[in-house]
Structures are given as structure tokens and as C-alpha cells.
Amino acid sequence: MSKTSKKSSGLSSDKNWWRQAAIYQIYPRSFADSNGDGIGDLKGITSRIPYLKSLNLDAVWLSPFYPSALADGGYDVDNYRDVDPKLGTLADFDEMLAGLHKVGIRVFVDIVPNHSSNLHEWFKEAIAAEPGSPARNRYIFRNGRGTNGELPPTDWVSHFAPSAWTHESVMGGKHNQWYMHWFAPEQPDFNWDNPEIEKDFLKTLKFWADRGVDGFRIDVAHALKKDLSEPLRNLNVFEGLDERGNKGKGIFADRDDVFKIYREWRKLFNKYNPPRVAVAEAFVHPERLPLYASTKTLGQCFDFRFIETPFEAGAYRIATQEAIELAAKNKSSCTWTLSNHDQIRHATKMGLNPAVNRRDWMLSNGTSHPLDVEAGIANALAATLYILALPGSTYMYQGEELGLHEVTDIPEKAIQDPQYLRNNKVDKGRDGCRVPLPWTTSGKSFGFGSGGAHLPQPQWFGKYSVEAEEKEPHSPLAIYRKALELRKSLQTKEEIKWHKTKDVSVLHYARPNGWHCITNFRSQSYPMPKGEILISSQPLVDGRIPAGTTVWFKK
Numbered sequence: 001m002s003k004t005s006k007k008s009s010g011l012s013s014d015k016n017w018w019r020q021a022a023i024y025q026i027y028p029r030s031f032a033d034s035n036g037d038g039i040g041d042l043k044g045i046t047s048r049i050p051y052l053k054s055l056n057l058d059a060v061w062l063s064p065f066y067p068s069a070l071a072d073g074g075y076d077v078d079n080y081r082d083v084d085p086k087l088g089t090l091a092d093f094d095e096m097l098a099g100l101h102k103v104g105i106r107v108f109v110d111i112v113p114n115h116s117s118n119l120h121e122w123f124k125e126a127i128a129a130e131p132g133s134p135a136r137n138r139y140i141f142r143n144g145r146g147t148n149g150e151l152p153p154t155d156w157v158s159h160f161a162p163s164a165w166t167h168e169s170v171m172g173g174k175h176n177q178w179y180m181h182w183f184a185p186e187q188p189d190f191n192w193d194n195p196e197i198e199k200d201f202l203k204t205l206k207f208w209a210d211r212g213v214d215g216f217r218i219d220v221a222h223a224l225k226k227d228l229s230e231p232l233r234n235l236n237v238f239e240g241l242d243e244r245g246n247k248g249k250g251i252f253a254d255r256d257d258v259f260k261i262y263r264e265w266r267k268l269f270n271k272y273n274p275p276r277v278a279v280a281e282a283f284v285h286p287e288r289l290p291l292y293a294s295t296k297t298l299g300q301c302f303d304f305r306f307i308e309t310p311f312e313a314g315a316y317r318i319a320t321q322e323a324i325e326l327a328a329k330n331k332s333s334c335t336w337t338l339s340n341h342d343q344i345r346h347a348t349k350m351g352l353n354p355a356v357n358r359r360d361w362m363l364s365n366g367t368s369h370p371l372d373v374e375a376g377i378a379n380a381l382a383a384t385l386y387i388l389a390l391p392g393s394t395y396m397y398q399g400e401e402l403g404l405h406e407v408t409d410i411p412e413k414a415i416q417d418p419q420y421l422r423n424n425k426v427d428k429g430r431d432g433c434r435v436p437l438p439w440t441t442s443g444k445s446f447g448f449g450s451g452g453a454h455l456p457q458p459q460w461f462g463k464y465s466v467e468a469e470e471k472e473p474h475s476p477l478a479i480y481r482k483a484l485e486l487r488k489s490l491q492t493k494e495e496i497k498w499h500k501t502k503d504v505s506v507l508h509y510a511r512p513n514g515w516h517c518i519t520n521f522r523s524q525s526y527p528m529p530k531g532e533i534l535i536s537s538q539p540l541v542d543g544r545i546p547a548g549t550t551v552w553f554k555k
Contacts, residue, residue: 010104011214015274018215018300018393019333020491021058022484023108025397027341028065028087029074030436033449040436042088044449046096051466053103055401056484060100061108061217063341065093069119071186072160072418073341073434075110075219076117080204097212106214108277113201114220115187118171123188127173138197139188140180140228141168149176155234156252160184160422182223182252184418192224198261202268205276209269215277221292221301222282224261226252244285254284262297269299279335279393286326293332302335302395303327306387307343311350311379311548313507313521317498320390320509324496327392333494334392338383339400345433346383348406351376362428366408377403378548381479381537382519385550386507388483389517391494399437402464403476406432407457414456431455438465474539482535486552490515501526506545519550531555 032044042065052060064074067084074084083093097107116123122138129135131143144167145151152165158181165178166185180189190197205216227233233251248256262280269276280292280301292301303326309319327334338346344358351372352361361368380403388394410431415421417429436454438461439447446461462468469475492513499508499516505523510516515534520526525544531553533540538549545551 011101011106013274017058017106017274018277019494020391021106021393022056022388022487023059023061023393023395024052024055024057025061025063025340025395027063027073027398027434029454030434030448031398032437032439033445033451033453036449036451037086038445038449038452038454039086040448041086042083042092042096046092046099049096049099049103049105052100052105055481056488057105059106059108059214061215061395062110064110064112067119068117069186070416071117071184073416073430075112076115076119076184076187077112078117078119079121080111080116080201081207094211101212107212108215108217108279109208109213110219111201111205111216112219113190113192114223115181115183115189118186118188123171126179126188127168127171131175131177134196136177137194138191140191140226141177142180142232144176144178149178153178154232155236156180157235158182158184160418180226182220184422189226190224191228192226192258192261193228198264202264205265205268209272209276213276215279218278218280218298220282221262221280221298222254222258222284223252225255225258227255244283244288247285248288254282254288259291259294259297262292266295266297266299279395286322289326290330290332293327294330295332300332300335300393302337304337306336306338306383307340307346310354311383311521313505313519316386316519316521317507320496324391324494334390335395336387336390336392337395337397338380338387339397339433340395341397341434342430343397343433345397345400345404345406347376347380347400347403348408349376350379350383351405359427362406362408362432363426366406371405373405375548376405377476378538381476382521382548382550384480385483385535385537385552386517386519388487389490389509389511389515389550389552391496391511397433399433401477401480402438402466402469404437404461404464407435407455408432409458410435410456416455435461438462440467441465479535479537483552486534489513505547514554516553516555517550518545518553520545520547522547529553 029040031040032048033040034043065087067078068074068076125135126139142153143149152163156164158164160183164180168177181187278298280298282292282301289301292298303323305319309315323334356369417431419427420429436448441462445453446465469477496509501508503523505521506526508518525546528543534552536551
């Protein structure tokens with residue numbers, strides 16, 4: 001039975017609430033700090049529920065808040081059914097959940113099923129156990145190559161290290177085997193060929209669903225199943241980490257047998273009223289996305305195409321049409337997103353010349369090429385209004401409603417992300433979008449907490465704080481609030497109709513209820529069509545739409 005009563009909350013019983021929802025991602029450690037230790041926490045989120053309500057959201061998604069040593073920002077989980085003591089308690093979680101439900105906001109939690117942390121009780125048991133034991137069979141242990149097993153079992157590579165294998169001696173093991181990790185060595189991969197793993201994750205999903213959680217974001221959903229048949233296959237230098245295009249038969253990503261797991265999860269989700277929702281994070285070939293979003297599996301899958309689609313009319317139209325057609329294949333809904341905790345903030349992307357190598361630009365602390373700060377924010381707002389008017393779910397990342405740019409100049413000694421620390425420092429990493437939010441125009445941590453912030457905040461943050469933007473009727477925050485409020489009236493048939501324009505840099509589409517969305521991407525200006533203007537991402541100039549502007553209007 002749920003720990004929170006839907007009857008006493010502001011939630012509807014509509015089982016399709018998720019199809020056109022506005023969902024806001026919270027990175028808990030960087031959202032709000034209630035106790036002054038420099039780390040955001042659950043009570044901090046609870047204290048900001050009025051702010052979240054003011055955004056007119058349908059749901060929030062919490063990145064991991066579980067016990068973790070933070071080898072990878074919380075995605076190295078020590079215990080899947082508890083709260084990190086630095087972030088609070090289960091009682092704090094229940095209080096937060098009830099508070100969000102009371103104001104009509106549902107809650108997604110992050111599930112990390114591909115790997116645990118090296119501090120998980122199962123991995124500690126595995127390291128201490130004999131080869132071939134049930135404890136080791138929960139993970140992927142193998143003998144090494146070479147005369148004395150001194151070489152990794154295969155050439156498999158990791159996202160955060162040259163090899164996907166670490167010798168167990170690094171973790172205190174004494175049996176001369178290697179264990180597999182697709183990410184950091186502190187994130188050993190589970191052996192999903194072991195039925196015990198599936199049974200335990202069903203227990204975890206039920207634990208949170210019974211507490212009242214409404215949905216789950218599934219981390220690295222495409223990587224659970226690997227080809228562990230002996231002898232293990234090598235990848236080859238051309239295949240590397242990216243197995244897209246292998247049509248379900250790769251070595252450790254997007255294998256067809258992963259869907260058996262998700263069919264069992266769907267059976268569990270459907271036992272609740274309304275059914276629990278799940279969205280897959282799956283970096284797979286677009287043609288494979290519907291398999292994860294099937295009504296018989298997870299139901300929805302992130303479509304990340306807009307994260308890398310250049311802010312150009314032709315590219316946006318193609319991406320929009322392809323995504324709508326893909327979602328229709330399995331009667332799912334589209335998932336639009338421009339930012340998340342793994343990406344450079346989209347205001348920054350859209351303020352850089354597209355030809356700039358963003359990795360090198362980040363490594364230069366943002367000094368190698370000029371950033372057009374104002375154009376980036378204008379383009380980002382135009383892009384946001386463009387996707388918010390589309391049918392489907394929109395997933396937003398904390399701080400984008402403030403027009404925040406990426407923090408590029410974090411000193412090396414303050415960097416936390418293993419993407420930088422473990423990859424020979426060839427990529428600045430993701431800390432720049434995880435810097436704690438600015439709530440006030442001044443103060444030690446701009447209102448984040450009384451004890452400072454776990455990542456350094458730049459001085460320019462005050463200008464983009466909630467306090468500063470509350471006073472500005474045309475601020476990014478004001479535009480987000482109004483757009484998200486208006487969007488609730490857009491929940492109609494999930495289709496659009498394209499309208500011709502007289503400029504290749506301008507897109508115009510309409511929804512079935514008479515709402516229109518027009519975006520001027522690059523044209524110097526464009527005449528505003530006749531109709532009642534509902535919202536504009538920038539003011540019109542002499543009745544014309546300037547470049548980098550989206551307008552919603554009604555005929």
C-alpha cells in the first residue's frame with residue numbers, strides 16, 4: 001500500500017497523465033541545502049516546493065539520492081532502498097513526496113540497474129568470496145589473459161577508464177580475477193544473467209512504488225544484458241563503446257534479451273492505479289527507441305536528438321517529424337529535452353558558433369572562442385517554447401528556467417566528475433552544469449545554503465538568481481512560468497500540422513485546438529501572422545519576429 005494517499009493529494013487518477021507532462025529534473029546535491037553543509041538535500045527540496053509549484057510542473061525527477069561515495073555523482077549506489085545520510089532520511093523523503101503530491105506534482109526517482117557501487121554489500125561479499133561462488137556470480141568476474149592472468153580478459157573499454165576491467169586486488173580481492181565495469185572502477189556491473197539480480201530490482205521498484213513514487217527514470221537502460229558466452233568476444237577498435245547499429249546483437253549494449261527484464265517490470269508497474277511510469281535512458285539507434293517505449297516494456301524512452309540538433313529550421317523540422325513518427329510506432333509519446341545533468345547547458349551551446357569544438361572550448365575554460373551570452377539565452381528560450389508546444393513530454397533540467405549558462409572555469413582541484421579525472425583529462429566533464437543553483441542575488445552561496453556550495457559558483461550567478469528574475473516580467477523565469485501554465489491548455493490530440501512560411505529559417509506548426517507556434521531561427525526578422533499572441537520568447541519589433549524568437553498565438 002502506498003505511503004502517500006492519492007485521495008489527500010492534488011493528483012488526478014488519469015493513467016495517461018505522463019503523455020504530455022512537463023517534468024523538471026532535480027539534481028538533489030545542487031538544488032537547495034537545508035543544513036549548511038554545502039550539499040543539497042531532501043529537506044532543501046521540500047523547502048522549495050512553493051517555487052516548484054510556481055513553475056506549473058506536472059512532475060519532478062530526482063537524480064540519485066541514495067547512499068553513495070560519489071565516485072560518479074551518486075550514480076554509484078551503495079543501497080538502493082535508502083537515503084544518503086548526507087541528504088536526509090526515508091522520513092524526509094516521505095515528507096517531500098507528500099508535499100509535492102499535495103500541490104499536484106508527481107515524482108520520478110532514478111533507478112541505476114546496470115551497476116552498483118563497490119561499497120554495495122553484494123560487491124563486498126563478492127570480493128571476499130571464492131571464484132565461482134554465488135556471491136561472485138552477481139557481478140561479472142573473469143580470469144585474466146597472459147601467463148599469470150595479468151592482462152584484462154578482453155579489450156572492452158570503459159566510459160571512465162581505458163579498460164572496462166579492473167583487477168580485484170585494487171578492491172582488496174585475493175583471487176587474481178578481474179571484474180567488469182562499463183563506467184568507473186567503483187561501479188561494478190551486475191550480471192543480469194543471474195535471476196537474483198532481477199528479483200532484487202523488482203523488490204527495489206516495489207519499495208519505491210509502494211511509498212507513492214509515480215515514475216522511474218532508468219539509467220543506462222540499454223546496457224543491462226551483455227554477451228557473456230565463453231569465450232568472451234573482443235570488441236575491435238572500430239566498435240568501441242558505441243554499439244548502435246548492431247540491431248540487438250551487440251556485446252554489451254542494446255541487446256534484444258534486455259526486453260525480457262522490462263516486460264517483467266511492466267507487469268509490476270501495471271499493478272498500481274494509475275500504473276507507474278518509466279522512461280528509459282537508452283543511447284541506441286533511433287529505430288530501436290520504440291522497443292524501450294513499448295506498452296509492454298518501459299512505456300517511454302528519452303529521444304535525445306534535440307540535445308545535439310543545431311538551432312536551425314531545417315534540422316528542427318526533420319528532428320520533430322522523425323520523433324513523432326517513432327513515438328507513434330508503439331503508441332508512446334515523444335520525449336523532448338534540451339538539457340540534463342550530463343550535458344553542457346543548452347544556453348551555452350546555442351551561444352557558441354556551431355563549428356566550435358565544445359570539448360576543447362571547455363578545456364580552455366571557455367576562453368578559446370567567444371560566447372554570445374545574450375544570443376545563447378534568446379535561442380535557448382526560443383527552442384524551449386518550440387518543444388513545449390509540441391505533443392509529448394518535455395523534460396527540463398534545473399536552472400534552465402533561469403537561463404543559466406555552463407560554468408566553464410571550475411578550478412582543476414575542485415573538479416569532481418570522473419569523466420575528467422579518469423579520462424586523462426581530455427574532457428572537462430559535467431560539473432559545469434551541476435553547480436548549485438543561485439536563489440538570491442548575493443550571499444555566500446547565492447541562497448543555496450548557509451555553508452557554501454560543494455562546487456564553486458561564479459560571481460555572475462547572482463544576475464541569474466531566482467530573486468533577480470522574480471522582479472523582471474520578461475526574464476527567462478517569467479517566460480517559463482507563463483509558458484508552462486499556458487501549456488496545460490495544449491493537452492489535445494498528439495499531432496501537429498505544418499504551415500508554409502516565406503522564409504526557410506522560419507518554422508510554423510499548429511495544434512488541433514487552434515494554437516500555433518512560429519519560430520524564427522536565423523532570419524533577420526519575419527512578419528507576425530494575424531492572431532492573438534499568447535507568449536513570445538522575445539518582444540516583437542514593429543510587428544515582426546526577431547531572430548531567435550518563438551511566438552505562440554491563437555487564431
